Amino acid sequence: MMLVLGIETSCDDTAVALYHSKQGLIAHNRYSQLELYNEFGGVVPELASRDHSSKIIPLIKNLLKQNNFELLDLDSIAYTCGPGLIGALLVGAAVGRSLAYALDIPAIGVHHMEGHMLAPMLEEKAPSFPFLALLVSGGHTLLVAVKAIGEYEVLGESIDDAAGEAFDKTAKLLGLGYPGGPALAKLAEQGHDAVYKFPRPMTNRPGLDFSFSGLKTFALNTWESSDKSEQVKADIALAFQEAVVGTMLIKCKRALQQTGLKRLVIAGGVSANLALRAKLQTLMLENDGEAFYPSIEFCTDNAAMIAYAGCQRLLAGQNDSLAVKVYPRWPLFNLPDLH
Numbered sequence: 486m487m488l489v490l491g492i493e494t495s496c497d498d499t500a501v502a503l504y505h506s507k508q509g510l511i512a513h514n515r516y517s518q519l520e521l522y523n524e525f526g527g528v529v530p531e532l533a534s535r536d537h538s539s540k541i542i543p544l545i546k547n548l549l550k551q552n553n554f555e556l557l558d559l560d561s562i563a564y565t566c567g568p569g570l571i572g573a574l575l576v577g578a579a580v581g582r583s584l585a586y587a588l589d590i591p592a593i594g595v596h597h598m599e600g601h602m603l604a605p606m607l608e609e610k611a612p613s614f615p616f617l618a619l620l621v622s623g624g625h626t627l628l629v630a631v632k633a634i635g636e637y638e639v640l641g642e643s644i645d646d647a648a649g650e651a652f653d654k655t656a657k658l659l660g661l662g663y664p665g666g667p668a669l670a671k672l673a674e675q676g677h678d679a680v681y682k683f684p685r686p687m688t689n690r691p692g693l694d695f696s697f698s699g700l701k702t703f704a705l706n707t708w709e710s711s712d713k714s715e716q717v718k719a720d721i722a723l724a725f726q727e728a729v730v731g732t733m734l735i736k737c738k739r740a741l742q743q744t745g746l747k748r749l750v751i752a753g754g755v756s757a758n759l760a761l762r763a764k765l766q767t768l769m770l771e772n773d774g775e776a777f778y779p780s781i782e783f784c785t786d787n788a789a790m791i792a793y794a795g796c797q798r799l800l801a802g803q804n805d806s807l808a809v810k811v812y813p814r815w816p817l818f819n820l821p822d823l824h
């Protein structure tokens with residue numbers, strides 16, 4: 486049995502969680518820095534580090550207090566150590582590692598994308614291994630064949646913009662603010678079907694890689710040559726979303742055929758997109774398979790997923806040395822398995 490404190494500070498959320506190996510998730514909390522970036526249109530790394538520094542300790546204290554725990558109740562600590570913004574990662578890693586040292590308990594650095602990938606395990610209906618994972622966040626777009634924890638084969642990835650990045654950039658040029666993914670998805674609900682047809686990049690050739698950067702240019706050109714009405718904006722948002730979702734559908738279908746896998750996990754910030762969830766769920770139903778995704782609160786960055794992933798590795802006897810190490814560009818899934 487193990488009570489794990491999870492810490493996530495890789496980007497613009499300061500997040501903490503308590504996960505118990507037997508009881509499951511006990512509580513989690515998150516402070517979003519979004520308001521800080523209103524005037525900048527995106528995350529400012531130095532501001533992110535400073536804000537994590539001032540928020541992380543009160544967040545941990547409150548989480549423990551609100552759930553009637555003390556620091557001494559903790560058995561171990563799991564913190565995100567990459568990939569992400571270096572200064573932001575350092576805050577969570579330094580706090581997590583030093584706290585574990587002071588308490589004389591083990592600590593482990595967790596790969597942020599492994600955290601996202603295992604987030605559906607926090608749900609009542611959790612996937613069993615093996616499965617295909619579509620990981621779509623602000624920084625990554627990956628198709629991974631997952632045999633077990635740490636046994637990952639990356640089948641495809643984005644050669645340019647990540648899916649969330651493409652949403653954010655397109656939203657920005659339509660004047661929807663940051664982060665634009667949720668705003669663009671909401672606007673798409675007002676769009677009329679089939680007014681515009683965007684391309685499905687890299688689907689007419691074999692392979693499982695993605696390319697999304699052309700779609701924002703397509704959106705910009707469509708917008709510039711339109712009458713720039715609110716309806717056009719919504720129609721573009723819908724056409725863009727359909728192109729991204731349609732592309733992912735084609736690649737997932739291909740990957741499922743290639744691997745023979747019957748379970749699909751969709752995770753990462755973009756997995757909060759309801760159109761994407763619906764399309765992939767239908768795909769799996771049609772193929773006698775099943776789709777799994779985290780509840781909306783665990784799609785975007787959170788510490789529950791980090792505590793969960795860390796707990797599995799800690800239970801297998803893994804932990805990190807006393808050095809505070811972070812990996813802003815951690816080679817994907819260059820991770821040990823649990824044996």
Ligand code: KG4
Pocket residue numbers: 496601621622623624625648649650652653664665666667670753754755756757758759784785786
């Ligand atoms: O996983 P996440 O919180 O952070 C990273 O690890 O990058 O993902 C954030 C990304 C942002 O690009 C955001 O625009 C996108 O997820 N996102 C969405 C939706 N909700 C969040 N994209 C499309 N539709 C959504 N509903």
Ligand code: ZN
Pocket residue numbers: 597601622623753754785786
């Ligand atoms: Zn993330």
